[in-house]
Amino acid sequence: MNKSNASISISEEVIKIDEAKKSSIGNVVHLKGSIGNNLSFQDNVEVCEDVFGVYYDAKGEAHNIKRFTLKNKNKIQVQVINYGARVASIKMPDRRGHVxxxxxGFDDVAGYKHYKNYYIGATIGRTTNLVRNSTFQIDNKQHWLTPNLEPHHYNGGRVGFDQVVWTTFLDEKKVIMSHISPHMSEGYPGDLLVRVIFELSEHNEFSIKMEAQCTRPTIVNLSNLTYFNLAGHHSGSNEIYRHIVTLNCNCFTIQADNGMPTGEIMNVAHSGFDFQVPKLLGKLMGIVPKDGFNQNLCVNRGLGQGDCFVGRVLHPPSGRLIELYSNQWGVNFSTANDFGNDRLLSMEQILKAPPPTAIETKRKCVGSEPLLRLYAKVHEQIKDTLSKDEENTYKEIYELINRIKHYSSVECPNTPVNTPEVAADGSNLEEAATQQRMSIMPSDVRFTPLQIEYLNKIHKVLCDNCDEEACEDLKEVITIIISLATSQSKEDESVEEKSIQEEVLEKQLSPTTPPKLTERKSPVTSSGTSKSKKTPVKQNLIPDYYKSSNQIIGKDRAHYTSHGGIALQTQNYPACVNFKNFPNCVLKPGETYTHTITYKFWIKAGNPNKWIKKNLNESRSILK
Known part of the structure; x- marks a missing residue:
């Protein structure tokens, strides 16, 4: 076949890549120019820069978040931002040319800030995944890290690389982002200079290169967590189930129920993690809402080998295909299990295990079980009137109810030492109990509008038609929580309004305006300077459409739910510093840590229905 006459079309023939790839993935077209046209491999990559938004750090200082757009002549476009050195967007055409x-990802900085615990698109460091018990040893010296996932350290700590603004530099067609992590940041020893290089080639290869150097021995395990949905970021789990995944991994690291590795490595044979042959995800997941994958697998690579093939993901209906190459020992295969379920849940489904507060508490209160059973019953009555996917909302409310009831001075025989004094005749007993319950409420609890609406519905049901024994107790607890939530909401509104008024007043008063006679002069210090009122620290404003939903609201207001994306996160093994049989992650001065990631974008031509049918038949024969 003449190569110049090839085009991306269902009806036409396709380009032969090589026999190995053809036998494993079928007929594939590596994009060459615009659809239907071939271009020579020249310098056809454009890079432009603009401002993505403004971010305020902890000191209230404003930082312009820069966005870099890399685009080649083949309709491949990649966008990266320097908030967390993130991959914000990747656009590519399907077999019909639709991009x-x-x-x-998100349309603004507020989205990445609000959903920071999902690390979407971010560079993660200094270490990825878990460090057991937040501690490790280097040269017989013990180091302690910030335990942000008690008692363990997770994804770099409370303020990891995903939450910092990186310094940027544009070197021709390469976008270079750098960051200096200071000594003892999150508990890590030594200064660490990190550099991330993003580059898109005319061959439709997008590469991410991470480098790090240190001033003292430390541990480094960087990664990038980008979630793909080859049908389009908004397409959801139904299209993810149509993806076909291949992974060059012959082993996996065993992990306990809490996700912590045990240090054992097992072969993928006869396990659910054998992707050495292509597997259709819809045959393996989607039956149970909380199934799916979040597992580290061991890449099949040789000693001293550089970049090697890690995996391949194909979406037959669109023909989009990506291949992943890296120099790392492991890859964490994730299907976004924690993004939410997009469905109504019963209390039994929400509370698969007792809440942490109930497990950790040693003493039990009389009558708490009837109250919680009544709460679950009322929840079932109003479930159909609620928004979908509010698992976190319900679970938080459940734990608050249990906590307030549990520490009640009225119900619990073991009264805490700080219980308010009560009159001998018992006249102030109820008031004292209410005050104590309010005092034990966690100070960091912030209620969302959906949570307040949910509490009001619960309260209405209890007031209208509830004659059970625990009804009054539950109504009292719900009233306390609603009161606290309402006061918090008013306080937040007043603080925001006051901040706006002060800002307007500051603009109206010029420096030359003489003070009014009724104004008091500012006190003067010994140095002769006047003490001015402390200016409120500016904060990042989160739009209501983020705060009012318990689903993740992504780009174009798309709802990201459980199994709505696939991530192939190349990395060293999780908790590698805690197990001697795992690859070493200690970096010493004079050494350079290097982590390379390369995505290759392809389009598969042909009839997708026939390909899926063939794959299903092969899967059945394997299962038999």
Whole structure:
């Protein structure tokens, strides 16, 4: 076949890549120019820069978040931002030439800030995944890290690389982002200079290169967590189930129920993690809402080998295909299990295990079980009137109810030492109990509008038609929580209004305006300077459409739910510093840590229905 006459079309023949790839993935077209046209491999990559938004750090200082757009002549476009050195967007055409964004992300900085615990698109460090018990040893010296996932250290700590503004530099067609992590940041020893290089080639290869150097021995395990949906970022789990995944991994690291590795390595044979042959995800997941994958697998690579093939993901209906190459020992295969379920849940489904407060508490209160059973019953009555996917909302409310009831001075025989004094005749007993319950409420609890609406519905049911014994107790607890939530909401509104008024007043008063006679002069210090009122620290404003939903609201207001994306996160093994049989992650002065990631974008031509049918038949024969 003449190579110059090839085009991306269902009806036409396709380009032969090589026999190995053809036998494993079928007929594939590596994009060459615009659809139907071939271009020579020249310098056809454009890079432009603009401002993505403004971010305020902890000191209230404003930082312009820069966005870099890399685009080649083949309709491949990649966008990266320097808040967390993130991949914000990747656009590519399907077999018909329709271009879609295939990466999950957000339209503004507020989205990345609000959903920071999901690390979407971010560079993660200094270490990825878990460090057991937040501690490790280097040269017989013990180091302690910030335990942000008690008692363990997770994804770099409370303020990891995903939450910092990186310094940027544009070197021709390369976008270079750098960051200096100071000594003892999150508990890590030594200064660490990190550099991330993003580059898109005319060959439709997008590469991420991470480098790090240190001033003292430390541990480094960087990664990038980008979620793909080759049908389009907004397409959801139904299209993810149509993806076909291949992974060059012959082993996996065993992990306990809490996700912590045990230090054992097992072969993938006869396990649910054998992707050495292509597997259709819809045959393996989607039956139970909380199934799916979040597992580290061991890449099949040789000693001293550099970049090697890690995996391949194909979406037959669109023909989009990506291949992943890296120099790392492991890859964490994730299907976004914690993004939410997009469905109504019963209390039994929400509370698969007792809440942490109930497990950790040693003493039990009389009558708490009837109250919680009544709460679950009322929840079932109003479930159909609620928004979908509010698992976190319900679970938080459940734990608050249990906590307030549990520490009640009225119900619990073991009264805490700080119980308010009560009159001998018992006249102030109820008031004292209410005050104590309010005092034990966690100070960091912030209620969302959905939670307040949910509490009001519960309260209405209890007031209208509830004659059970625990009804009054539950009504009292719900009233306390609603009161606290309402006061918090008013306090937040007043603080925001006051901040706006002060800002307007500051603009209206010029420096030359003489003070009014009724104004008091500012006190003067010994140095002769006047003490001015402390200016409120500016904060990042989160739009209501983020705060009012318990689902993740992504780009174009798309709802990201459980199994709505796929991530192949190359990394060293999780908790590698805690197990001697895992690859070493200690970096010493004079050494350079290097982590390379390369995505290759392809389009598969042909009839997708026939390909899926063939794959299903092969899967059945394997199962038999």
């Amino acid at each position: 879609d964004d295939i990466v999950l």
